[in-house]
Amino acid sequence: xxxxxxxxxxxxxxxxxxxxxxxxxxxxxxxxxARMQNQKSTWEEISSFVAKPMVSFACICLxxxxxxxxxxxxxxxxxxxxxxxxxxxxxxxxxxxxNLVSSNFYExxxxxx
Amino acid sequence: xxxxxxxxxxxxxxxxxxxxxxxxxxxxxxxTALGLLQNMEDAEDTAQExxxxxxxxxxxxxxxxxxxxxxxxxxxxxxxxHIRKKKRKKRFAxxxxxYGKNDGQMIEPPDFFHPGVKMENKENAAILFKAVDQLxxxxxxAFILNKTENLSYREIAEVMxxxxxxxxxxxxxxxKNLQKNLKEYYEKLx
Numbered sequence: 001x002x003x004x005x006x007x008x009x010x011x012x013x014x015x016x017x018x019x020x021x022x023x024x025x026x027x028x029x030x031x032x033x034a035r036m037q038n039q040k041s042t043w044e045e046i047s048s049f050v051a052k053p054m055v056s057f058a059c060i061c062l063x064x065x066x067x068x069x070x071x072x073x074x075x076x077x078x079x080x081x082x083x084x085x086x087x088x089x090x091x092x093x094x095x096x097x098x099n100l101v102s103s104n105f106y107e108x109x110x111x112x113x
Numbered sequence: 114x115x116x117x118x119x120x121x122x123x124x125x126x127x128x129x130x131x132x133x134x135x136x137x138x139x140x141x142x143x144x145t146a147l148g149l150l151q152n153m154e155d156a157e158d159t160a161q162e163x164x165x166x167x168x169x170x171x172x173x174x175x176x177x178x179x180x181x182x183x184x185x186x187x188x189x190x191x192x193x194x195h196i197r198k199k200k201r202k203k204r205f206a207x208x209x210x211x212y213g214k215n216d217g218q219m220i221e222p223p224d225f226f227h228p229g230v231k232m233e234n235k236e237n238a239a240i241l242f243k244a245v246d247q248l249x250x251x252x253x254x255a256f257i258l259n260k261t262e263n264l265s266y267r268e269i270a271e272v273m274x275x276x277x278x279x280x281x282x283x284x285x286x287x288x289k290n291l292q293k294n295l296k297e298y299y300e301k302l303x
Contacts, residue, residue: 005299005300013292014234016238019238022140022227022229023143028139036165
């Protein structure tokens with residue numbers, strides 16, 4: 001029994017003797033090239049997306065809108081500061097007119113003429 | 114054109130040079146992958162991945178070893194990655210089947226018939242391939258490189274980055290394990 005198994009095992013181990021090398025199916029390079037072209041890198045995908053005319057036009061529009069918004073908001077803030085400054089000046093002028101505000105140290109000290 | 118000139122052109126991403134490289138070494142890469150994976154589609158897929166990596170990382174090839182040795186290393190590593198992925202998928206499918214999510218039964222892979230095996234040896238070779246598939250990864254790699262690629266101990270040592278005596282030990286252990294696996298197989302049949 002043991003001998004029978006040993007014989008079979010030996011036969012199986014010898015079955016690789018004289019094995020020939022296998023080759024891939026024809027047009028391997030063509031299939032490989034097609035696969036490589038399909039597998040674009042992430043950066044290539046991003047750049048090709050950005051290069052689309054619609055995407056670039058939308059980007060330019062967005063930049064223009066952001067710029068316009070910034071300019072508009074800064075001009076309105078300048079106006080409001082100018083308004084507050086002029087209001088302060090008016091208050092000071094009224095105070096001066098009615099001598100409400102002491103402007104310097106001598107007015108406190110030299111009260112007598 | 115010699116190998117050096119070819120590699121220099123490939124480093125410049127020359128398409129014709131790449132085509133020559135593929136056509137020269139496709140058989141070697143495919144045959145090695147086929148021996149390790151025992152599936153023609155998987156072997157073709159892996160061979161394509163190998164050449165894609167060659168094209169992308171040719172600049173990292175320092176020409177300290179032979180180009181074929183470098184190719185063998187990439188092929189073995191890609192094939193082993195493929196085996197690992199397949200095992201992971203199998204395990205996941207098994208877990209799913211436990212929870213009843215996977216209705217399909219676990220399908221045993223069919224016997225593998227290597228196209229290069231002589232007609233009279235086909236059946237025995239299929240049994241041997243099954244036994245080879247059960248070997249530990251290092252033993253399997255050394256055995257396939259030795260038997261299907263006819264590489265010498267020295268060449269295998271270069272590919273596996275170990276000593277010749279380590280290769281000898283791996284092949285001895287592979288033979289012992291194969292005898293054990295085959296014995297179990299024939300005992301089950303009897």
